[in-house]
Amino acid sequence: MSMAFLICLATLFFVAAIGAPIGYSMMVAAIVWLAWTGSDLSLAGEQLIQSIYDGYILLAVPLFIVAANIMNAGSISDRLLDFCNAVVGRFRGGLGHVNIAVSVIFAGMSGSAVADAAGPGKMIIGMMTKDGRYAPSYAAGITAAAATIGPIIPPSIPMVMYALVSDTSIGFLFLAGVVPGLLMALSLAAMNSVLAGRAERIRETPVPMREMPRLTFRAFPVLMLPVILLGGIYGGAITPTEAAACAALYALLLSMVVYRQLSPAGLWGVFTESARQAATVGIVIGSALIFNYIVASERIPEALAAWLEAREISKIEFLIGLNILLLVLGMLLDGGTIILVVIPLFLPTVKSLGIDPVHFGVFAVVNTMLGLITPPYGILIFVINAVTGIPIKDIVRGIAPFFVALLAALVILVASPDLVLYFPRLFGYQG
Numbered sequence: 335m336s337m338a339f340l341i342c343l344a345t346l347f348f349v350a351a352i353g354a355p356i357g358y359s360m361m362v363a364a365i366v367w368l369a370w371t372g373s374d375l376s377l378a379g380e381q382l383i384q385s386i387y388d389g390y391i392l393l394a395v396p397l398f399i400v401a402a403n404i405m406n407a408g409s410i411s412d413r414l415l416d417f418c419n420a421v422v423g424r425f426r427g428g429l430g431h432v433n434i435a436v437s438v439i440f441a442g443m444s445g446s447a448v449a450d451a452a453g454p455g456k457m458i459i460g461m462m463t464k465d466g467r468y469a470p471s472y473a474a475g476i477t478a479a480a481a482t483i484g485p486i487i488p489p490s491i492p493m494v495m496y497a498l499v500s501d502t503s504i505g506f507l508f509l510a511g512v513v514p515g516l517l518m519a520l521s522l523a524a525m526n527s528v529l530a531g532r533a534e535r536i537r538e539t540p541v542p543m544r545e546m547p548r549l550t551f552r553a554f555p556v557l558m559l560p561v562i563l564l565g566g567i568y569g570g571a572i573t574p575t576e577a578a579a580c581a582a583l584y585a586l587l588l589s590m591v592v593y594r595q596l597s598p599a600g601l602w603g604v605f606t607e608s609a610r611q612a613a614t615v616g617i618v619i620g621s622a623l624i625f626n627y628i629v630a631s632e633r634i635p636e637a638l639a640a641w642l643e644a645r646e647i648s649k650i651e652f653l654i655g656l657n658i659l660l661l662v663l664g665m666l667l668d669g670g671t672i673i674l675v676v677i678p679l680f681l682p683t684v685k686s687l688g689i690d691p692v693h694f695g696v697f698a699v700v701n702t703m704l705g706l707i708t709p710p711y712g713i714l715i716f717v718i719n720a721v722t723g724i725p726i727k728d729i730v731r732g733i734a735p736f737f738v739a740l741l742a743a744l745v746i747l748v749a750s751p752d753l754v755l756y757f758p759r760l761f762g763y764q765g
Contacts, residue, residue, distance in 0.1 A: 336632060337370075338367055338370040338371045338632075339367065339628070339632045339634070341366060341367070341370055342364070342366055342367035342370070342628060343363070345362060345363040345366045346359050346360060346362075346363035349362050349363065355614075355617070355618075356618060356621075356667065356668065356671050357614075357617035357618040357620070357621040357622075358617070358621070359621075360618075360621035360622060360624065360625045360671075360675070361378070361617075361620075361621045361624065363625070364378050364621070364624040364625055364627075364628055365378055367628050377627070378624050392494070392498065393575045393578070393579075394489070394491070394494050394574055394575045394577075394578035395491055395494060395495075395578075395612065395615055395616075395619075396608065396612035396615075396616075397575070397578035397579050397581070397582050398444060398445045398446060398489060398491055398578045398581065398582075399446065399449075399491075399608050399611050399612050399615070400582045400604070400605070400608045400612075401443065401444060401578065401581040401582040401584075401585045402443070402444035402445070402446050402449030402453070403449065403604045403607055403608045403611075404582065404585040404586055404589055404596065404601075404604055405440075405443060405444065405449075405453065405585050405589070406449060406452065406453030406454075407589065407595075407596055407600055407601075407603070407604050410556050410585065410588060410589060410593070411436075411440070411453050411454040411457060412457070413552050413553045413556055413593075414436055414439055414440065414454065414553055414556050414557075415432070415436055415454055415457055415458060415461075416549050416552065416553065417549050417550060417552070417553035417556075417557070418432045418435040418436045418439070419432045419461075419541060420541040420545060420546055420549045420550075421435065421546075422435050423540065423541060424540035424541065426527060426530050426531075427526045427527055427529070427530025427533070428540075429458070429461055429462045429467065429468065430462070430468075430472075430476050430523075430526035430529075430530060430533075431523055431526060432458065432461075433455075433458045433462070433473075433476050433477055433480050434476070434480045434483075434519050434522050434523050434526065435519075436454045436458060436480075437450055437454075437455075437480035437481055437483045437484060437519070438483055438487060438515065438516070438519050439556075439557065439560070440453070440454055440484065441483050441485075441486065441487035441515060442487055442488065442489075442559070442560030442563070442564070443489075443556075443559045443560055443563075443581060443585070444484060444489075445484065445485055445488070445489040445490045445491045445494075446484055446485065446491055447481045447482055447483075447484040447485050447703060447706055447714060448481075448713065448714065448717055449484065450480070450481040450483075450484040451477060451478060451481040451714050451718055451721075452717055452721055455477040455478075455480075455481055455718065455721075456718075456721045456722060458473075458477060459473045459474060459477050459718070459722050459724075460722075468533055469533065469732075470722070470724045470728060470732075471724070471728035471729065471731050471732035472529075472533045472732050473724075473732070474718050474722065474724045474728065474729040474732050474733075475729060475731070475732020475733040475734070475735070475736055476522065476526060476732070476736055477718060478706075478707045478712075478714040478715060478718055478729065478732075478733050478736075479522055479707060479733055479736035479737065479739070479740060480519075480522055480736075481706075481714055482518070482703040482704065482706055482707060482714070482740065483515050483518050483519055485669075485699065485703055486511045486514050486515040486518060486696075486699065486700060486703065487511055487512060487515030487516070488508030488509070488511050488512065488563075488564060488567075489508060489563060489574065489577060489578065489581070490507070490508065490511055490699070491615075492669055492670065492673055492699045492702065492703075493507045493508060493511060493695065493696075493699055494574070495619070495670060495673045495674055496673050496677065496695045496698065496699060497695075498619075498674075499626065499673065499674055499677060499678045499681075500677070500678070500681055500691055500695060502691045502692055502695055503692075503763075504574045505567060505568065505574060505761075506692050506758040506761070506763045506765075507692055507695055507696065508564075508567065508574065509568070509757040509758045509760075509761060510692050510693070510695075510696045510754050510755060510757065510758050511696055511699075512757050513753055513754060513756055513757065514696055514697070514700055514743070514747050514754060517743050517746065517747065517753075518700070518740055518743045520743075521739040521740060521742055521743040522736055522739050522740070524739065525735055525736055525738070525739040526736075529735060555588055555592060556588065559581065559584055559585070562580065562584065563577045563580065563581055566580065568761060586601075615670065618668070618670050618671060618674070619670070619674060622670070622671060622674030622675050623674070625675055626674070626675065626678055629675075629678065629679065634679060635678060635679050635680070635681060635682045635683075636682055638679055638680070638682070638683060639682040639683040639686055642683050643683075643686060649688070649689065652683065652687055652689075653689070653748055656680060657697075657701055657744070657748060660672065660676075660698065660701040660702060660705075661701060661704060661705070661708075663676060663705070664701065664702055664704055664705020664706075664708055664711075665705060665708045665709065665710065665711060665712075666710075666711055667705070667711065668705075668711065668713060669699075669702035669703065669705055672702050672705070673698070673699065673702060677698055690751055690755065690765040691765070692754070692755060692758060692763065692765055693751040693754045693755055693765070696747065696754050697744065697747045697748050697754070700743075700744055700747060701744060704737065704740055704741065704744065707733050707736075707737060708737070709726075709730055715729050715730060715733070
């Protein structure tokens with residue numbers, strides 16, 4: 335590791351420590367490295383532009399953001415919530431199960447944990463806390479934990495990012511996220527059932543069965559969106575990037591034409607907010623691509639792989655150590671930065687140890703999602719605090735038991751590659 339790279343890292347940590355966003359911190363650090371090594375400073379802009387223009391799959395990111403924001407602005411989330419409440423709200427801990435079910439279905443449409451927490455998550459917290467049914471901390475905790483399923487069940491924005499840096503098939507990554515997402519949901523549902531006896535203060539009145547056909551009919555167009563997207567991708571009709579465009583268009587037609595809940599003025603607000611969110615993500619991605627150029631120039635991944643091989647680190651030891659590292663980093667960095675900057679460092683080692691890249695990508699993304707609900711950086715904690723006003727310390731306390739449930743699911747996923755790769759292999763994956 336050269337002196338230039340050490341100074342680059344020191345600059346990155348210093349700029350981030352004084353409060354600058356991580357994207358700008360990486361950009362400043364990259365410019366410092368270029369200046370120290372005597373390289374042309376325009377290399378930073380060249381790498382950013384070339385990498386983004388060559389990254390066709392990156393178009394999926396802003397399109398999924400638009401789709402998620404349209405769904406939250408229209409009545410799509412309301413109809414989905416009513417349907418899930420009718421199906422699973424009648425059981426013990428019913429509204430907790432509704433919360434999880436909504437996240438599973440919404441995950442098949444948005445690919446974003448933040449969109450899940452800010453949209454249907456806000457509504458379900460209101461339902462859970464109404465008339466004292468559940469404590470606000472419990473409602474916020476299960477909502478934050480369930481929102482982490484959003485980027486696991488396809489489509490998934492973080493998996494798009496992983497596909498970009500690992501050159502892995504995004505289609506197979508999406509398929510590999512199905513079982514892990516359902517396993518996470520089952521883990522949360524089991525924990526909710528265990529805690530419901532004490533947490534559920536008022537039992538939800540079951541929705542009469544005669545209402546089921548009407549509620550199903552109201553939600554049917556919404557429920558068809560994941561079917562259309564995944565059917566189109568794996569039927570070969572559309573690419574994942576085109577699926578993101580279809581998701582945005584379908585959500586737009588539902589909200590403005592079918593349900594007529596989104597006005598042109600509201601649509602302008604959706605596009606404006608989506609542009610802001612996409613620009614924020616774009617800055618992080620672009621900065622990470624510049625930083626990855628520096629890491630590749632310094633040959634850091636190869637040096638790290640050689641160092642680990644010299645110490646004869648076994649596959650199990652590597653997986654345990656890496657997951658602990660990712661959990662710790664998840665408390666300090668956002669998931670996109672970990673996927674774009676940290677994960678590529680270990681890809682040569684993953685290959686040399688014979689770890690399947692799709693399996694690795696899925697459990698790495700699951701691991702970074704746990705970082706979204708861990709302080710001090712857990713973004714979902716801040717999102718729920720912002721939309722509900724529930725104190726952060728109460729949200730963290732409510733998350734704790736559900737974090738344990740998700741951690742158990744992560745251990746199973748890491749130890750069971752065949753479980754993760756079941757659906758990809760059904761569709762021809764040779765890994």
